[in-house]
Amino acid sequence: MVSPSPFLPDRAERLARAVSDLRLGLAVAIGGGDTTWLAISAERADPGRLDAMTETGAAHLAVTARRAETLKISVYDGDMARLSLPRAVDRAWLGGVIDPANDLAQPMKGPFLALRGGDAAPSRAALLLLRKAELLPAAIVAPVESVPEGVLRISLSDMAAVSQTTLAHVVSARLPIAAEVNSALQIFRPDGLGDEHYAVVVGKPDRSAPVLTRLHSACFTGDVLGSLKCDCGPQLNAALRQMAQAGGGVLLYLNQEGRGIGLANKMRAYSLQDQGFDTVEANHRLGFDDDERNFGLGGQILRQMRIGRIKLMTNNPRKLAAFDAEGIEVVERVPLWVGEGDFNRDYLRVKHERSGHLE
Template identity: 55%
Template sequence: MSFAPDILERLARARSDLRMGVPILLIKEGQAVLVLSAETLKADRLEDVRGLGHELVLTITSRRAETLKARAYDGDLARLALPADAGINWIKGVADPQDDLNKPMKGPLKSLRDGSADLHRTAIKLVKSARLLPSALVVELDNAAAFAMANGLTVIPADLAAPHLETTSPLNSVVHARLPMEAAEAGRLHIFRPEDGGEEHYAIEIGRPSRDEPVLARLHSACFTGDVLGSLKCDCGPQLNGALAQMGSEGAGVLLYLNQEGRGIGLANKMRAYSLQDQGFDTVEANHRLGFEDDERDFRIGSKILREMGFSSVRLLTNNPRKISMMESTGITVAERVALKVGENAHNTAYLATKAAKSGHLL
């Protein structure tokens, strides 16, 4: 019998630590690094890290490096040597594009090209999964085990973590109950909880859809601004209501409400992207300047929930071909694509045009 946390539980701890500004340790084949999120780094901790006497490296994604004109020798990321006089404001200025237009010259930036970037890559994946800016301060350590024990730090073996950072967490059905709604009185809400401590996801079942034929379904990513506040910058709220109304009209359907706000980057980073859009960048350019890809969502979550509920074939309400290919690649047959063209207005015309031109949406 063991009371020690398994790797999924340790990863959940690590994400929580990083969000609070607490460092973690990554280890692999005798190498160990201390990792701190650039976003949540505090000045006193920066001085403590400097006191260790090792080279400090600020790791950023290649998307952010491209914006900063820094060389990404490691392909998907760049390891920047921290200048001796660089303070907390310099680090946050490199990580966060908020002030890029006022201070476009961040450099000179020295990118490292020697040595392995494996643990730096794991560090970026971890801060991303914690919904933080994709930038991490990384410092090599000696005597890692003693250091971790002395400071009570979470230790993550990179090889054990790798499969869990690349795949979706197992999901467990928690509860479901009847929920009469405006769209349909015959409604039922199902709650699914991932084992890795991440956000719960929801399935809204309308009527009693047959498991033996394609079900009218939608994968809807959470959008607090559109779904709750009625934002006019996107078409999410009208899509949510339109999908539920169509399911109610047909008498059956299932809407998966996936907590992947802002195309999977989280609400805080989504608001950062909105701020960049106010500076004249489109939605894809804003994500890239933040260091993210066009779309960081994982629609495999949706297929897992559908299978858990007994569905194997769908009539998918979507304008996004990526959702179709992801469903089919994970064993869910898409018998039909059902268009969902609602919600265009004067405030989101450019946004919708960008989705069509750069993300392939069928609008």
């Protein structure tokens, strides 16, 4: 007989499963306190599951403090709020509460009853997992007597593994690119939650000197489509060209689209920007922070590549701090201001004025 225990998922694997279940619209059971709770994405909840979650009258809707602020809901749980839900939730009402697309058209959505006291930790865990699933951070949460068969169970103590992803090198292959034919692409894969990330080695960087490095965040609209709303495409190309001219460099490409909120949410942010909100306000109205990226992954990749000293091409002081925290010495910052135009002037101004980007 084969022993079952090696086949059981560990904490990191359970969390990765929980994120993909929530993304599908499935419920996840969260235990670890006195009560076990079922949580489901408010965005993905189908009518049958929504009714089942709310039929006892004990369900609540968890939203982030950012979203609560826009909805003018009292925040008693620090970074989040829990709203009591009626037995039969009106889906249009729910849509209005969680999705800010119609905030301006439908400004009054209350009255809301915000819960105080009790255990907010399971709801907080659900919100964090939904962010990792790149869904709107709004969860329907209800206590359960018993967990329905087939529903994944996680424990609050599993949540510690959310930020403990370790990346492993998978493969490296030669990749001639327009900037430098002598280049290579390396792939790094997480052991639990998260996406694969890449390192482009341009030319032959001299490892005895600080390596010219760029930490780039995925931007489908800018990198691939040539969107004029941001500066990502020109930054990507300028970085690769400068590395080629310098004889070599490393471009770390982190799959953290939309500053970590995912492409669908970034497009929600863009539609809010069309209503007049700036980049930061749009993120807040959706329930996200200004920037949800984890730059520490870049340092982890460089350590695996045995690169310890770099010249970093960036205007973002948070990136400098992140490499420092990972033990990578940034000996010089190389400013990277390119691609300014009519469509991204406000975006660049907001980076400078609100996000602390350097000259």
